[in-house]
Amino acid sequence: MLSITNVSKTYSKGKVKAVDNISLDVKPGEIFGFIGPNGAGKTTTIKMITGILPIDEGKITIRGYDIAKEPIKAKLSMGFVPDTHDVYDRLSGIEYLNFIADVYNVSSEERKKQIDKYLEMFEIKDVAGQPIKSYSHGMKQKIILTGALLHDPPLWILDEPLTGLDPKSSHLLKEEMHKHCAKGNTVFFSTHVLEVAEKLCDRIGIINKGKIIAVDTLEELRKSGDESLESIFLNLTEAGGGEHA
Amino acid sequence: MRKLVSLIKVQLNARYGFSYVRYNLKHDRKTFWKTTGLGLAILVSLAQVAGLYTYFMKLICEAGAMLNSPQMVITAASIISGLSILIPGISYILGNLFLAKDTEFLSSLPLPQGSIFLSKFMIVLTSEYPLALFFMLPPVIVYGISAEKGVLYYILAMVCTLFLPLMPLVISTFVALLLMRIVSRSKRRELITTVSSILFIILIILGQNFLISRMPENKNAMAEILQNSEALIKLIGRAFPPSVWVTKTLSAGGFESFINLLYFILASAGSLALVYFLASAIYQKGAAAQLETGSYTGKRKLSYGVSHPVTAIFKNEWRILLRTPVYALNSLTVIFIAPLIMLMPLFRGNFAKDPDLQFLYDLVAKEGAQSELLLIVAAIIVFLALINPAISTAFSREGKNIWILRSIPVEPEIQVMGKFLAGYSISLFASVVTAVVAMLSFRLSVPLTAMILILCMLALIPPCAVSLYIDLLRPKLSWNNPQQAMKQNMNSLYGMLLSFLITSLFVVAGYWLNKLNLNIYVLFGILALLLSAVAAVSISFLKKSAKAGYEKIEA
Numbered sequence: 001m002l003s004i005t006n007v008s009k010t011y012s013k014g015k016v017k018a019v020d021n022i023s024l025d026v027k028p029g030e031i032f033g034f035i036g037p038n039g040a041g042k043t044t045t046i047k048m049i050t051g052i053l054p055i056d057e058g059k060i061t062i063r064g065y066d067i068a069k070e071p072i073k074a075k076l077s078m079g080f081v082p083d084t085h086d087v088y089d090r091l092s093g094i095e096y097l098n099f100i101a102d103v104y105n106v107s108s109e110e111r112k113k114q115i116d117k118y119l120e121m122f123e124i125k126d127v128a129g130q131p132i133k134s135y136s137h138g139m140k141q142k143i144i145l146t147g148a149l150l151h152d153p154p155l156w157i158l159d160e161p162l163t164g165l166d167p168k169s170s171h172l173l174k175e176e177m178h179k180h181c182a183k184g185n186t187v188f189f190s191t192h193v194l195e196v197a198e199k200l201c202d203r204i205g206i207i208n209k210g211k212i213i214a215v216d217t218l219e220e221l222r223k224s225g226d227e228s229l230e231s232i233f234l235n236l237t238e239a240g241g242g243e244h245a
Numbered sequence: 246m247r248k249l250v251s252l253i254k255v256q257l258n259a260r261y262g263f264s265y266v267r268y269n270l271k272h273d274r275k276t277f278w279k280t281t282g283l284g285l286a287i288l289v290s291l292a293q294v295a296g297l298y299t300y301f302m303k304l305i306c307e308a309g310a311m312l313n314s315p316q317m318v319i320t321a322a323s324i325i326s327g328l329s330i331l332i333p334g335i336s337y338i339l340g341n342l343f344l345a346k347d348t349e350f351l352s353s354l355p356l357p358q359g360s361i362f363l364s365k366f367m368i369v370l371t372s373e374y375p376l377a378l379f380f381m382l383p384p385v386i387v388y389g390i391s392a393e394k395g396v397l398y399y400i401l402a403m404v405c406t407l408f409l410p411l412m413p414l415v416i417s418t419f420v421a422l423l424l425m426r427i428v429s430r431s432k433r434r435e436l437i438t439t440v441s442s443i444l445f446i447i448l449i450i451l452g453q454n455f456l457i458s459r460m461p462e463n464k465n466a467m468a469e470i471l472q473n474s475e476a477l478i479k480l481i482g483r484a485f486p487p488s489v490w491v492t493k494t495l496s497a498g499g500f501e502s503f504i505n506l507l508y509f510i511l512a513s514a515g516s517l518a519l520v521y522f523l524a525s526a527i528y529q530k531g532a533a534a535q536l537e538t539g540s541y542t543g544k545r546k547l548s549y550g551v552s553h554p555v556t557a558i559f560k561n562e563w564r565i566l567l568r569t570p571v572y573a574l575n576s577l578t579v580i581f582i583a584p585l586i587m588l589m590p591l592f593r594g595n596f597a598k599d600p601d602l603q604f605l606y607d608l609v610a611k612e613g614a615q616s617e618l619l620l621i622v623a624a625i626i627v628f629l630a631l632i633n634p635a636i637s638t639a640f641s642r643e644g645k646n647i648w649i650l651r652s653i654p655v656e657p658e659i660q661v662m663g664k665f666l667a668g669y670s671i672s673l674f675a676s677v678v679t680a681v682v683a684m685l686s687f688r689l690s691v692p693l694t695a696m697i698l699i700l701c702m703l704a705l706i707p708p709c710a711v712s713l714y715i716d717l718l719r720p721k722l723s724w725n726n727p728q729q730a731m732k733q734n735m736n737s738l739y740g741m742l743l744s745f746l747i748t749s750l751f752v753v754a755g756y757w758l759n760k761l762n763l764n765i766y767v768l769f770g771i772l773a774l775l776l777s778a779v780a781a782v783s784i785s786f787l788k789k790s791a792k793a794g795y796e797k798i799e800a
Contacts, residue, residue: 052651054796075654086645088561090435090568094547095561101549102557103653112549128547131568 001155001186002026002049007058009044018044020210021058026188026203028154029181033201034190037237041210042190043083046159049188050080062155076104079148083159083190085140093119093128093135093143097150104151111150118146121176122169138164145173156180158189162196174200198229208237248356252364259347259725260368287735290742291379299383306387315391316496318384323409323488326380330373330410331485332449333732334417335442336574337369340728342418343425344571347725348532359525366418366520372733373410381406388495398495401506405491411513412487415520420445422523425531438570443578447585487512554655558663559670565642566635566667571727572642576635580675583629584682609687616765619693620755622683623700627748630675630705634731636668637712637740640720640798641730647722647798657791661717665787669709676701696769703773706780708747710787712740717794751776 002024009019019041026032036042047053049060051071060067065074088096094115101111119125122142127135132143141164149156156177162170177187177200191197197204198218206214213236214221221232258264269277302318309317342365351361385402388394420442428437479489490512493505552560566572608614608621643650650660676698684694716736724730731737754775758768 047648050652052648072654072656075652080652082648084645084648086648088565088646088649090565091561094549095564098548098550098552099557099561100653102552103554103655108549108551111551115547115549125547 001028001063002032002188003059003061004045004049005059005061007045007048007055007060009041009048009053009056017210019048022207022210022212023058024205024212024215026186028184028186030202031177031181031187031189031200033197033204034188034207035192035194035197035204035233036190036207040207040237042207043159045207046080046082046157046188046190050078050157051075076151077153078155078157079151079153080157081141081144081148081159081161083163085137085144085164087132087140087144089133089135089140090131092131093124096132096143097128097147100147101150106151110152114150114152115146118142118149121172122146138166138169141165142169149176154185156185156187156189158187160191161189162191162193194229194233204229206233206236213237249360249363252356252360253367256364256368257371260372283735287738295379295383298380299387302384302387306384306391310391316388316492318388319495320488320492322380322384323405323491324485326377326409327413327485327488328449329376329380331413331416332446333575334369334373334414335421335445336571337372337728337732338366338414338417338421339425339438339442339574340571340726340732341365341369342421342528343532344569344728345726352529352533357525358529359521362524362528363521366414366517366524370410370414373414374406377406377410381409385495392496394495401494401502404506405494405509408510408513409487409491412516413485415513415516418520419523422520422527422531426527435568435570439567439573439577442570442574443581446574446578447581450582450585554659555663555666558655558660559667562639562664562667563670566671569727572635572731575731576633576671579629579632580671580678584679587679587682587686606687609689615693616759616763616768618689619696619700619765619769620752620759622680622687622689623697623704624748624752624755626676626679626683626697626701627704627708627751628745629679630672630701631708631712631741631744631748633671633675634734634737634740635671636665636709637716637737638721638731638734639664639668639713640716641722641724641734641736642727643720644722644724644730647720651795651798657795658788660795661713661787661791665709665713665784668713669705672705672709673702676705696765700769700772700776703776703780704748704751706776707783708740708744710783711743711747712736714787714790714794715739715743717791718797720798722798 003026004022004024006021006023007019008017008021010017022041022045034042034045044053048055049062049067051067051074055068062074063077065077067074088099091099097115098111101115106114115128116125119128122145124139124142124146127139128143132140135143141161145161148158161173165173174196177189181187181202201218203215203217204221205212214232218229221229224232224235266277266280269280302322305321306315306318309315342362345365381402385399385406389398389402424438424441428441487509490505490509494502494509496502497505566576608618640647653660680694680698680701683689683697684691689697719736721730721734721736724733751772755768755772758771763771
């Protein structure tokens, strides 16, 4: 579903290596958790996957489409939620969602079905006609999530998707992630909440200082002797980046 | 006091990026020199405009000398400077004081609202100094040389320039403070703010025009003016009364200079003190209203209409532009100002016929000058339609939302076309309004107006394409308030300069074609063909460059 091969990215004209020769394969039907300390390269990696940042070296494919060479086909296959709540706040919720549906070529019937489904699920249908500017952080997150999922993409790329969500919405989203993957689709998401990653993910990738230092199922990661993901994470990241895969 | 100084220092640092410049100077010399070089290039490109302005000031000084009032050049420059700050001032104040992203953060600090207001006012004030200097320096030098003034004169001129932007900004601030306080409870506060601000600007123009139109017409009064140098200064100074104090400070000499400078400083400082006290009482409520999240209630019927991606982007652009007061003010006000000035002679009596437009009235009255009229009116309309910065900041205005455009599955050329059409439609709208008003005001025939409009429609395409391309290449995505994205953005200046350069090329082409004494329809046909070809090339260039431009945007 998602393949990252020898990808690197530098900032400040090559002085800062944000992502250093990483490779990953995320399979259909799995929830993949992407974790790492602040500044480890998670968001940079996600921005390259989604075509927001150009890739300096290497290749990223989504369902076989190279994001650099066939960006439109690759982007049509995924839905993306960023780690910020930046959105057109002068538009109403429904105007924003219609805009997103237009650019993802979602038909009128399909968009109505999908938009209604998520607006009702997140309990924001009543405010969808109001300006996004008047929304709380959590409501903005819900409208961005709805926009990302309304074209029913096979790959969900979610950067800290649970931030700002109330417990009920958070629970519902996690359920949706499971249902989505049960249909053979994929969720790639980053989080700082290790308990969530521990409970939710089929596999976990840990990035530190731009390098992938571990990719495996939780069971395999535990074989190193640590019981919780938190201990595994702390041991790996504080050790300075020994590879485990 | 220490808190206030610290706040002002931080605000100025954040606005002008002093720390960033220092960092670049130490660690990234290449970026430092690139930025410095760019700044110098802008100064050089403005040199021509400054030269032209200096020349006009010299002419005014010479004409004034013939009327025994060479110092009227200072009065004229102070008026130009004051009005140039007053008219757009309201949008600067709204953007910096009420719509800035740091308002929420600053409100949470243990600072009095007067201090927050003052720190933000300082940002606006300092950003007006380059403009004040640009308008004041040439006439000060011209008059200084002609009147053989000494060092004290130049020191006084510097002091006057330092205080000159204060009163116009204070007036804009008064209006903004009261407006934001009044509309704070309204659900449609964006719309009310935009409409009221446009009305305020129109009122300034009408008011100033009204004062000028009260010129004495009887012979005795004119004779008095010609004999008494002060009378002329006072008459001109009606448009902006502080200009009389500035003029007397710089021309009277001795005690009179001193007393006028004192009046000017006291009036400026006093007006600032007044607005400070008002702000200390009501600023926070107006600013907080912009942050309110719960003012919209009630269910609305949702619609699920389908649009083509180009139309979706086009609609998005217009919606955001109309709903953000600063964007609407900057983009739409210019559409109405020029037609308003043209319309004034229609309301005879109370408003003046703009002397700058007299040559057009003469041309309309002249037999067989239809071709010249076609070219000149079309050129003026294109010039006016390109002043608005909507298209040259189309990408910059995305700010942090740029991730949306970068991640959607729409080809860059389609996205660029959506933005192009939105920006172009604003200029086109301006052209249509101006052309219709020109037709009524100058009594142009319908076929001539139609030809003018067609030429404008075509001539606007290349400058719009170039302006958008510049913003695509180097968008200003990091900003604290929408005013910075639009007005404090060099791309709007580059876009304007390049647009005027391209328009000048068309004017030159039209001039040479007209020299061939062609029939007006033949002249129109050739020009329309020529412009169509250039328009097609520019659109094709824009589409082809879109992909490369998009890839360079660092989101």
